[in-house]
Amino acid sequence: MDITSDGSVFYPEVFSEWASIYQNNGSVSKSKLPETKLDYMIQKNYKDGETYFREMIGANLYEMREPRKITWKHSNETQQYNNYKVKKATTTFAGRQWEAWFSDEFLVNDGPYKFKGLPGLILKIKDTHSDYEIFLVEVKKIDHPLTFDFFNQIRIKTLSIDYDTYLKKNQSFKENPALMFIEMGIQLPPEEMKKFSEARKSMNAKQNNKIELTY
Secondary structure (H helix, E strand, C coil): CEECCCEEEECCHHHHHHHHHHHHHCCCCHHHCCCCCCCEEEEEECCCCCEEEEEEECCEEEEEECCCCCCCEEEEEEEEECCEEEEEEEEEECCEEEEEEEECCCCCCECCCCCCCCCCEEEEEEECCCCCEEECCCCCCCCCCCCCHHHHHCCCCEEECCHHHHHHHHHHHHHCCCHHHHHHCCCCCHHHHHHHHHHHHHHHHHCCCCCCCCC
């Protein structure tokens, strides 16, 4: 998660690898980039308070504005985490109950994924079934925070869609993963396409416990 004065970007580490490859080579083909199980990122804009969810589906990056507000219930519980005093808060979001620990030593009301709105930075958060847990490992200064301009530079289109369209698009690629190559204009032998589709379907079947259970 990168934080600047303008906002934050929460993304899988492999996206940083993609940006590094591009910066070192000056160009890059998406088909040659390292694969990732997480294809989404979340951008929060501090100026207007908006949150945007972006996910790679096929050859494009799809964007949706997040309209849901997160309501927190504060607790008197405190503890130490990574040498920071953290306070407990709980919420229900997207069908899961969450327990967050935040520190007001950071002057940002932010956190990982779509979580925000507490008086400080969320350093760790997990759902009550322990299916998902996100926690701070370290705080460090970086020279080049990830921006969405990077995806334009490697010719990945960003398309704004609504939630219903997102669900349909996601389902289409789950049923036929080879659509990615069709969108990219890449032709593969039928056997290779079949092999890729079967591998993707197998991977999708193992990832059936989504972080969001409801919308």
